Every structure is written in structure tokens, then in C-alpha cells.
Amino acid sequence: xxxxxxxxxxxxxxxxxxxxxxxxxxxxxxxxxxxxxxxxxxxxxxxxxxxxxxxxxxxxxxxxxxxxxxxxxxxxxxxxxxxxxxxxxxxxxxxxxxxxxxxxxxxxxxxxxxxxxxxxxxxxxxxxxxxxxxxxxxxxxxxxxxxxxxxxxxxxxxxxxxxxxxxxxxxxxxxxxxxxxxxxxxxxxxxxxxxxxxxxxxxxxxxxxxxxxxxxxxxxx
Numbered sequence: 378x379x380x381x382x383x384x385x386x387x388x389x390x391x392x393x394x395x396x397x398x399x400x401x402x403x404x405x406x407x408x409x410x411x412x413x414x415x416x417x418x419x420x421x422x423x424x425x426x427x428x429x430x431x432x433x434x435x436x437x438x439x440x441x442x443x444x445x446x447x448x449x450x451x452x453x454x455x456x457x458x459x460x461x462x463x464x465x466x467x468x469x470x471x472x473x474x475x476x477x478x479x480x481x482x483x484x485x486x487x488x489x490x491x492x493x494x495x496x497x498x499x500x501x502x503x504x505x506x507x508x509x510x511x512x513x514x515x516x517x518x519x520x521x522x523x524x525x526x527x528x529x530x531x532x533x534x535x536x537x538x539x540x541x542x543x544x545x546x547x548x549x550x551x552x553x554x555x556x557x558x559x560x561x562x563x564x565x566x567x568x569x570x571x572x573x574x575x576x577x578x579x580x581x582x583x584x585x586x587x588x589x590x591x592x593x594x595x596x597x598x
Contacts, residue, residue, distance in 0.1 A: 398554055399426045400435075400483055400535050408595030410456045412442045413489040415531065417456040419595050425481050427539060433481040435460035438467045441590025443486075444583040451583065455534075456487045457575065459591040467592045472576040477569050480541070484575065486534040491527070498524040504580040508573040516551065516564030517571065526557040538568030 406418035419440045425433040440458040444451045461467065462481040468474060476482070492500075498521055502512060510517060528534070535554040540547055549567035553560040576592075579585035 398535060399552065400424075400485075400537055400554075401426065407437065408440065410440055410442060410458075412456050413453045413530070415456070415487065415489045417458075417487045419458050421595075423460050423483065425483070425537065425539065433462055433539075435462055435481060435483055436464040436466075437595060439589075439591040439593045440595055441587045442489075443587050445581065446583065453489045454492070454583075455489060457587060457591060458485045458487075459575070460484070466594055467576070469589070469592050472588075472592060473569070473573065476572045476576055480539070482538050482568065482572065484536040484572075486536070488528055488530050488532045488534070491530050493527050494525050497528065501574060504574040504584065505570070507580050508570075508577045510570045510573060514564065514567075514570065516549075516562040516567040519562045520551065520553065520560055520571070523553075523558075523560040526555070528555065528557070532556050536571075538571070540568065 401424045402420040403422040403424055404420060407421040408419040410417045410419060417440075419437060421437050423435040425435055427433065438459045438461055440456065442456055443454045445454050459467070460483040461475070461479045463479065467476070501524070502521060505512060505517065512518065512521065532555070537552045537554070538549055539552075540549045542548075546565055548563055548565060549569070550561065550563045551568055551571060574580075575584070575588065579588055
């Protein structure tokens with residue numbers, strides 16, 4: 378096992394068995410997003426702990442509220458905060474080009490509404506499908522199949538990605554930390570495709586409104 382493969386394996390190992398999150402937020406909040414009675418603190422930086430004393434710094438790119446239309450009304454679903462491994466932020470003209478260039482990134486979702494497993498899974502499926510992502514792609518399929526649990530308002534989900542060169546190709550490992558369980562998947566360009574949920578073609582008007590918020594750095598209150 379080479380050093381890169383070993384680091385990916387260790388990341389998976391600690392993701393599954395460690396009690397603490399591999400994502401550690403730093404300093405004091407730079408902003409607060411208010412939604413449906415929840416005050417979600419947004420931090421300017423975070424540290425990704427990959428094992429073997431390797432860490433990566435992540436920087437917030439933006440935060441906002443994911444809304445969805447139910448009938449004639451829009452309801453708040455979650456607060457999203459986006460982080461990548463460069464302080465330069467995300468290109469508004471071509472956000473997926475920035476995402477493609479990152480080696481480490483994270484999306485933290487704070488639910489402000491109860492969601493069933495089917496709602497969570499279908500939400501990802503619809504957003505990936507509209508962007509032409511193959512839902513049978515091994516890493517994507519594994520993630521979707523593992524979403525078998527409901528989640529309550531107030532739950533926090535951290536979606537973390539770490540990319541490395543393995544045998545001459547880029548392999549992404551995605552870790553999804555939830556209160557119920559952790560989900561780990563690896564694959565070629567996996568996180569690039571998964572991040573299309575937020576930064577490529579919006580699945581609906583609610584995601585269309587969220588997208589620019591995730592590319593606007595929050596300011597101190």
C-alpha cells in the first residue's frame with residue numbers, strides 16, 4: 378500500500394470509528410444565518426484532519442438557506458455553509474471549475490425541517506439527475522443506498538471530500554457525517570459530480586436562489 382492509498386484508508390477508518398468529526402471549525406463565527414427559529418453560526422475557517430498528522434485548512438465560500446416550494450408556499454429546509462481549500466472563494470462565472478480544482482472541501486447542512494429518508498434521498502437524486510450524473514456510478518449509488526434514515530430539524534450533516542492521486546488518477550473520498558451514521562464512498566471525480574447538487578444546474582428555484590449565496594463570503598455581524 379503506497380502512502381497516498383494509506384492516507385485514504387486511514388481517512389475512511391477514522392471517519393467510521395472516530396467519535397469526533399474530522400472537520401473542526403476554527404475561531405469565532407463570522408456570521409449567523411437565521412431560519413425557522415434556528416440560529417446557525419457560520420465560521421470563517423475549518424481544519425480537516427486526515428490522519429497521520431495531516432491536516433488541511435478550509436475556508437468558507439458562503440452560506441444560505443435552502444428553500445423548497447410546497448404547494449403555493451416556500452419552506453425552509455436547511456442552512457448550508459460551503460468550504461473549500463483556498464481562501465480565494467468560488468468563481469461566480471464558472472463555479473464548477475473552482476470545485477474541480479479543489480482537493481478538499483466540505484458542505485455543512487443544518488436541517489431546520491424534519492425530513493424522511495425518501496425526501497433526503499430523492500432530493501439528492503433529482504439534483505444529480507438534472508445535471509446528467511449517473512445515479513448508478515458506484516460511489517454515488519453507494520451514498521444514495523446508505524440514506525435509509527429520517528432526520529429531525531436541528532440535525533447537522535457534514536459532507537466532506539478529500540482528493541488524492543492514486544496510481545496516476547484522482548480518487549475522491551466522500552464522508553457524510555450524520556447523527557445516525559457515517560457514510561463513506563470513494564471514486565474517480567466523485568466529489569466533483571456530487572457538488573453539482575449546489576454549484577451546477579439548479580434543480581429548482583429554491584436551489585437557484587441558494588447557489589449565489591454559497592459563493593458570497595459572509596461578513597462579520
